[in-house]
């Protein structure tokens with residue numbers, strides 16, 4: 001049965017830092033090539049922060065742009081949910097730092113950790129409070145400074161990620177027909193060992209030894225994650241469409257998590273989605289983890305590809321493993 005939430009996305013904004021790291025730059029840093037990166041991942045360049053810029057700064061900037069665009073005062077925000085795996089620090093929560101930066105004095109909030117599915121999980125959680133009628137305006141933010149946890153001497157991971165943030169405003173849906181029509185999320189903890197950052201938490205608190213062993217960086221079994229991502233992106237999106245009596249043809253836009261162009265193409269083929277209905281921006285940003293989906297929505301709007309009444313499918317697979325998918329009637 002569909003899990004409808006009586007809430008809608010009423011605005012979208014994003015932020016990527018101005019500094020660009022190209023494949024040519026990476027060729028000078030590790031044993032890689034533009035040709036390998038482009039053919040294996042679809043990435044041409046990514047944006048990276050300068051030192052001193054953290055997840056809260058990017059998330060707050062995306063939120064400031066959103067509030068300005070919507071003409072909403074910070075004091076009108078009731079709730080801030082931040083998806084991130086690269087919080088400024090373990091505590092306080094990035095949501096508290098952003099609340100303070102924005103001056104959103106009435107809002108409460110918290111962080112949520114679900115890696116690349118984080119934004120979709122946060123969107124679901126934030127929307128539930130609005131759909132229940134207890135909150136009127138929720139900010140849902142995905143922000144990750146992936147370069148803060150990447151080993152720039154490891155060619156297998158350093159070419160994949162970039163930094164970026166996106167923010168959406170959630171408000172009550174005005175009719176049954178608009179907003180979040182359905183969602184499906186699941187986790188498979190047996191996949192945790194395939195993509196993780198072992199150091200810095202309570203299991204391996206930071207020591208000289210954890211740093212020497214590079215435990216504070218992303219560790220990934222790329223091919224295992226790849227296989228899982230292709231399989232689950234296809235299964236979950238087909239299932240969500242089927243249970244709503246829809247096919248790929250009914251969709252106006254698909255905004256998938258941007259981890260690898262080959263994963264996106266496999267899902268595209270399986271669902272029979274034409275290029276015109278598929279959002280791809282991995283070429284310019286790489287994998288920004290919690291940032292990819294709001295940045296995809298922002299770019300789709302800027303390109304005039306997203307209109308009121310459109311049926312939109314959002315989907316992601318990430319570390320955990322986590323899987324997320326949401327079906328939205330754009331309002």
Ligand code: UT7
Pocket residue numbers: 031032033036037040041116155156157159160221222223224225226229258259260263287289317318319
């Ligand atoms: O968003 C979170 C979820 N993450 C993902 O969805 C990532 C999923 N995985 C992937 O996207 C892909 O597995 C990767 C892009 C990470 C790797 O692509 P692959 O086609 O699976 O390559 P591979 O790991 O099997 O490596 C193939 C070869 C290896 O060399 P040998 O052993 O065949 O000689 C690697 O050492 O490519 C080599 N290689 C590189 N060569 C040049 C790995 N990284 C690089 C590189 N440049 N940057």
